[in-house]
Amino acid sequence: MTSLVTASAAAAGAGPAYAWLLVALPLLGAAVLLLGGRRTDSFGPLLATALSWASFVVALPLLFAMLSRDPSERAVQHTLYSWIPVGDFQLDAGILLDPLSISFVLLITFVGSLIHVYSLGYMKDDPSHVRGEGRELTEWETSREPSDRRRFFAYLNLFVAAMLLLVLADSYALLFVGWEGVGLASYLLIGFWNQNRAYATAANKAFWVNRVGDMGVLAAMMAMFASFGALDFATVAESAPEASTGLLVLVGLLLLLGATGKSAQFPLQSWLGDAMAGPTPVSALIHAATMVTAGVYLIVRSAPIFDSAPTAQTAVAVIGAITLLYGAIVGLAKDDIKKALAASTMSQIGYMMLAAGLGPVGYVYAIMHLLTHGFFKAGMFLGAGSVMHGMKDEVNMRRFGNLNAFMKITWVTFGLGWLAIIGVPPFSGFWSKDGVIESAFVGEGIKPWLLGGAALIGAGITAFYMSRLFFMTFHGKARWDEKEYHPHESPLTMTVPMMVLSVGSAALGLILYFGGFKTFLEPVVGHAEEHHPVLPVPVIMGLTLALVAIGAFLAYRQYAAAEVPVTPPEGSWATKAARADLYQEEVNRTLFEQPGVALARGLDFADRSGVDGTVGGLSSWIASASSSLRRLQNGLARSYALTMLSGVVVLLGAMWVMQ
């Protein structure tokens, strides 16, 4: 990347003054599409796509301007306006452009724009357009149909804007606005086909599980505000080293809770599989390439806190290691192509979390794996969408097979993504994942052996399940009915983004590794001292590649060379457990849902019998007492007069007695 420095001389001096456009452009798109109503039906999707690209175009000169500056002066902060001024307390909304955020901005705008283009083709025959097949459409359906696509693009734009706000924010408070924004967009898009009840439930589930994580971020912000008095990254980074370790560990663990929610890490991983209910481009953009990596961004952005709180840092690495194995094991047994990819996403983000929990040694590999993963996983999701497009939305891989003969472009692009994710050199996944595995082996005592071992085994399992996915889909005997299915290649709007992403899957690792990404990121994440893994680097690399080769070979033997049964075999207890997502639902249900429901019932009972009983009893007693008092009001003026007279007599009598 340093080689670009010379090319950027022309753009030198361009400050971040117009960086707000990055967020504003897609936000404008969302506003126009949502407020414009059906008037924007005809041009809305194109406008949204154009604005997303415009955001990318704005990002380019910012990158060049940054590269033209000295590495120590690359981070620029630009205050937009005073957000919350209260007495002595000032909270400004500002943009922080540094090597870390610009990397994210480029990933989000580039992959996001490609997926906008892809969606133009993919959503063309959105189920909501064809759901009237075989019957007359009702007036309501006709009125809704065209607007659905516009709504989809509006949400996509909203997502891009929120995600950019998340990574560009210069304080935790503004980051949280973006954080909630992407959560909202994710919810809206998972439930995009909300006429299907299960999909709407999946959206709710994602939203609720994320709330748990958001509570963590909120609590972390409160703790930071209470002790540092500010929420902007600069002040927090300045005060963190002097703060007490206990506080830092607390803040770190709370931030980790937030990250596990957003990034579908153990123990808040259960929503990601169901989130595949959304349209495939959404799965590619939000639930593979960008939003789910926000947790990793949060951890890396909070490096000053985690570096001073080793306990919290270890917790991050352990969560990462657990999730990478968890996702890999679940991925082994899934027959739904999107759910298998979702499990793989979970596992790959586990790698990133593991790296982010290793300190300065790992940060750079976490971000690098995040970027390469953004390309190859988005590419594979788009490939899966292309397969579904040609196979009437079939997702069961046992019904695929031999599709390489019908979808050449999808096959090749997906194949490049597959080679990248299993870490075959020189494809991009190799460079980043190998870096993660090597860093996991750095350290003393038993920790490097456990973390490194998990990463190593994870690489082998990844190779097996991704090869299984690839071979089951594209190779072996065709297991679909030729009369029913007519597989065909997707239109250019879909294949071109896939091709671009597959180029990224193939080459991005090389570019980042040899282009000096490590030194580029150093000003933000700190310099890592020379480190030596507990095993020699060539041994680690050799072991990784050997495991990958074994995994891929086993998958080939079982799923390409041999016949794949169309109905899934019963399987051992382990297979059953993996198919059931290692019983995550059951665990959640027993640990959280049932006690929660019991508590709610108890509270309801106490409320109804205790509180309502007291209040209701009192009020009904007063009501009955006053209805008997009411009879005194008989309307006879003479009896009123008698009452008054007796009152006066009683008063006078009382006064007389008292005297």
Next chain:
Amino acid sequence: MSLVNYIYLSAILFTIGGATVLLRRNAIIVFMGVELMLNAANLAFVTFARMHGSLEGQVIALFVMVVAAAEVVVGLAIIIMIFRSRRSASIDNVNLLKA
């Protein structure tokens, strides 16, 4: 003649007035009962003023007369309006305030 006799007379007049108000139905008669009570009170005021040799009681008696005159005007007007609408001056028939 002792001044106390005036007080006795005042008490007797007040009792007659109160009994009239409580026992008679005709609104005009009731009204007269009220007037009788007011004047019994006036008599008591004047007597006490005389007893204590101060003028306050006499002044208050004048005030009561003025207020009573005003009240008669309003009260009779109300009674006439009720009589016009109900064709009756019995106060037991005017019971719309019954709960």
